[in-house]
Amino acid sequence: MRWMLEQHGCLSNMDAWVILMIVLLLVDDDEMSRNLIGSGLARMGYVVLMAANGREGVELASGESPHAILMDLRMPEMDGFEATKRLKSHGQTSRIPIVAITALNRDGDVRRAYQAGCDSYEIKPVNMARLNLKIRNLGLRARPEEWADVLE
Numbered sequence: 001m002r003w004m005l006e007q008h009g010c011l012s013n014m015d016a017w018v019i020l021m022i023v024l025l026l027v028d029d030d031e032m033s034r035n036l037i038g039s040g041l042a043r044m045g046y047v048v049l050m051a052a053n054g055r056e057g058v059e060l061a062s063g064e065s066p067h068a069i070l071m072d073l074r075m076p077e078m079d080g081f082e083a084t085k086r087l088k089s090h091g092q093t094s095r096i097p098i099v100a101i102t103a104l105n106r107d108g109d110v111r112r113a114y115q116a117g118c119d120s121y122e123i124k125p126v127n128m129a130r131l132n133l134k135i136r137n138l139g140l141r142a143r144p145e146e147w148a149d150v151l152e
Contacts, residue, residue: 022140023047025064027057027083028072028101033124037070037101040128046135054083061093067140073102073113081116088117097138101126
């Protein structure tokens with residue numbers, strides 16, 4: 001966790017607010033979307049990890065245990081539906097909330113996302129205020145054990 005905070009510049013001014021930071025994993029194959037959504041979330045105070053496809057997302061989630069995952073559904077290599085199923089079926093990642101972020105907006109797509117295990121759904125183009133509200137409604141809390149090495 002310490003290297004992640006250093007990478008995002010959060011350790012330069014160690015204040016109490018750092019303890020409250022929530023780590024999100026953004027999985028999207030579109031670099032522009034990743035950068036726009038990621039920078040918007042960072043400005044809101046989240047630490048944002050990024051992956052370019054479902055396979056990378058599953059690996060990063062397994063290694064970093066983010067508080068929540070924002071998952072595009074249509075991606076090469078492994079789509080978001082399959083990545084979500086894998087994450088929800090693995091003990092270590094099964095309880096991580098997943099918000100689908102996608103241009104797919106037909107009823108069948110939404111239903112399929114929830115069936116795969118998504119906890120919420122946001123249609124692109126993303127309304128950042130609405131996305132922030134959805135993230136907040138997930139009830140995420142920083143885990144105190146994650147901060148032991150940071151606070152030493």
